[in-house]
Amino acid sequence: MITPPVDSANVENAILAALINDAPLQALAPDGVWWDSAGEVNGKPRTRYVIVSLIAHMDVAVFGGRGYEDYLLLIKAVMLNAASVDIGAAAHRFDALLDDPDPLLDVPGFVPMAMFREQRIRFTEHDAENPAIRWLHWGGHYRVQVAIPT
């Protein structure tokens, strides 16, 4: 049986939508949820936001095509030090949404298998232009597995 075509971007879009549409997370990270990097909008820099990036992806094959897809995503809150009072709460909020949620996140075209945090991250980065400014990063590596329907 040749597996049907599926749009893998649906997985990433579903994760983004779950985070973007969560009101508590919006309140904690009001500058939005971004893929890979947060840009300026209307000249205003972002100081409290969430980043989602793809670290690794694997297609796991069965006879005839893809059996399931395995994603490893970096999801982290990034906040300017002076504005970082909520960073722990923001990281905790998206962890509650993404670590073994019940029910699992619905992804069009796929059957969800598992979603969980595999590793926590927390580090501080000095601003490239002004070392007095520190950026805080809190989050984790999240594993997402989705099956192709049979």
Add this chain to the structure above:
Amino acid sequence: MAIQTGRYGQVLFDPAGTTPVEIVSLNAWKASFKTAKEDVTCFGDTNKVYVPGMKDVSGTVSGFWNSDPAASPILFAAADATTPGMLKLLPNSTTPEKGNFWSGLAYLDAEIDCTLAAPKVTGEFMAAGPWTMTVGP
């Protein structure tokens, strides 16, 4: 003719022993057609000498657990069966290659290996009747 990929391999089975249908969510099969050899070496021979005995047909099929009735449940039902089913193994199921396969009656055992990853299933088969290799057009 050319070397073919195993990506489009296929395992088919029919518990009634007539018309096999595909077991989905599998990704490997292996078959062995070894003929036992009897040692008939005699005094004076300069090396060991063998004569062929009976051919043994056995092997494994494997893949991922899938509760779809067209998938793993076929293996586990076959493991409980007291009569053999028709097993058909294709190295490549694409149109020009689907005429090439091995098939025959077989008994199946089933195993499942469940860890934190996708659970894996394995079926071990052994012949329950004559097996044939079909080379299609």
